[in-house]
Amino acid sequence: MTRKTIIIFLSLLLFLSIPVYGYSNTGNVNISNIALYQNIDYSSNIVDVLSINDKVTILNDSNNWLQIKTSDGKVGWIEKYFVNLTPEKYVLNTCGSRVNLRSSPTTSSKIVGQAECDETLKYVDTFHSWYIVEYNGREVYMASWLGEIISYGKDKIYLIDDKINIRNEPNASGTVLYQGNKYDSFDYYGESKGWIKIKLPSGEYGYVAGWLTAYNNNNFINGINGYKKTTDNLRLRVGPSLNDKIITVIESGEIVRVIDNMGEWDKIITASGKIGYSYNEYLKTCNPLEGKTILLNPGHGGKDPGAIGYSNKFEKYVNLDVALKLQESLKNLGAEIVMTRTYDTYISRSYRANMSNNIKPDIMFSIHHNSLGNHNYFGMSTYYDTKNNANGYLGKKLANCIYDNMVQINGVYRDGVYDRNFEVLRKTDTPAALIEIGFMSNEWEERNFHLESFQNEAVKKLSLAIIDYFQSVN
Numbered sequence: 001m002t003r004k005t006i007i008i009f010l011s012l013l014l015f016l017s018i019p020v021y022g023y024s025n026t027g028n029v030n031i032s033n034i035a036l037y038q039n040i041d042y043s044s045n046i047v048d049v050l051s052i053n054d055k056v057t058i059l060n061d062s063n064n065w066l067q068i069k070t071s072d073g074k075v076g077w078i079e080k081y082f083v084n085l086t087p088e089k090y091v092l093n094t095c096g097s098r099v100n101l102r103s104s105p106t107t108s109s110k111i112v113g114q115a116e117c118d119e120t121l122k123y124v125d126t127f128h129s130w131y132i133v134e135y136n137g138r139e140v141y142m143a144s145w146l147g148e149i150i151s152y153g154k155d156k157i158y159l160i161d162d163k164i165n166i167r168n169e170p171n172a173s174g175t176v177l178y179q180g181n182k183y184d185s186f187d188y189y190g191e192s193k194g195w196i197k198i199k200l201p202s203g204e205y206g207y208v209a210g211w212l213t214a215y216n217n218n219n220f221i222n223g224i225n226g227y228k229k230t231t232d233n234l235r236l237r238v239g240p241s242l243n244d245k246i247i248t249v250i251e252s253g254e255i256v257r258v259i260d261n262m263g264e265w266d267k268i269i270t271a272s273g274k275i276g277y278s279y280n281e282y283l284k285t286c287n288p289l290e291g292k293t294i295l296l297n298p299g300h301g302g303k304d305p306g307a308i309g310y311s312n313k314f315e316k317y318v319n320l321d322v323a324l325k326l327q328e329s330l331k332n333l334g335a336e337i338v339m340t341r342t343y344d345t346y347i348s349r350s351y352r353a354n355m356s357n358n359i360k361p362d363i364m365f366s367i368h369h370n371s372l373g374n375h376n377y378f379g380m381s382t383y384y385d386t387k388n389n390a391n392g393y394l395g396k397k398l399a400n401c402i403y404d405n406m407v408q409i410n411g412v413y414r415d416g417v418y419d420r421n422f423e424v425l426r427k428t429d430t431p432a433a434l435i436e437i438g439f440m441s442n443e444w445e446e447r448n449f450h451l452e453s454f455q456n457e458a459v460k461k462l463s464l465a466i467i468d469y470f471q472s473v474n
């Protein structure tokens, strides 16, 4: 083939692989531990059990189900509302000159191409403050501070709460143009500084805080699921009636997630990820964290301010704000919470690790916000230590659960999960993880995580992550 025919052939292939409804043909699983079925049928073979944030390719769409392919090539069917479809996104080079495209997310990596001024490239993801874009059929990196994420209004975003302000700028000081309510949908036009650009009914563009939006309009992913415990052996059926086929029998005492209710029947997900309906007389509401002790450790305090933010605010305060909200949320889910500090006081890191060794909680979770001399950097990262902590493999599991749940928040970008020997992870054998929610040193990210609404959404995802962790190790 000549170069020209190859290009025509490749463009045709690209055209054919993009579904007509606009979304890119990829998505992410939005719930942990969920079965992938061979057919559109809860009683068909289970091809795989998917985890939250697994990236999938959409092959087919039938009624309320999607046929998907996992990253390791397994193909099966899943209900649509368990997958967040990724909107079609592009990166526009806005820096006013040519931009280098690189082989990895660092300015010292190999230059593999260039993007012209005002050129757009297909967006894949954001990692380590770099955009991953498609260039000549491969994934390359472009510095995020040199471009912006745009789109053409073909995909929808949904609001997850009532009375959400839509503003004329991507920050909370912008003028309010409109107020929207839960499940309202808008066309997606891109994102900036963790805020999403949408078109209002008036035809005007506006910005909504990313964390108050979802790419899917189901109600259970946007809050904490309902949890119930079986009080007897219970039949799981393909539909809500005694005539429906039995899939399996759930043992007495198992905790299940309830995703819908139809009178005397609940639609549930079992601990092993199977979906079906059960008669709910033998399903009692329960607290999924009952019997668990959690040590929460808001970083720094007192004479140690931690990072000093772009706006000169201290990290120690925002760590404590999040920790106190998380304490409340986890208590409501049945856990017993011990705090290393509940006010602005200095405690050494080794004292905190010792506290963990004395109390022997089920997990220890430390909350921090990051900082760097380079103000361009943003993103959320989590940490564990498998070299020094005897239960480091559990800490790793916890760090992964936290990361995969937190990146479900629009406006929270990936900065990685790392094995590091931080003192509060190293000097204890409690399963321990640490989060850096974002960068105090980045102007817009710092502004976002001081907002009450951002902290509330972060706490919801952290709570779900901790439930996921305990479900996975039980």
Ligand SMILES: [Zn+2]
Pocket: 299, 300, 306, 307, 315, 368, 369, 370
């Ligand atoms: Zn810190």
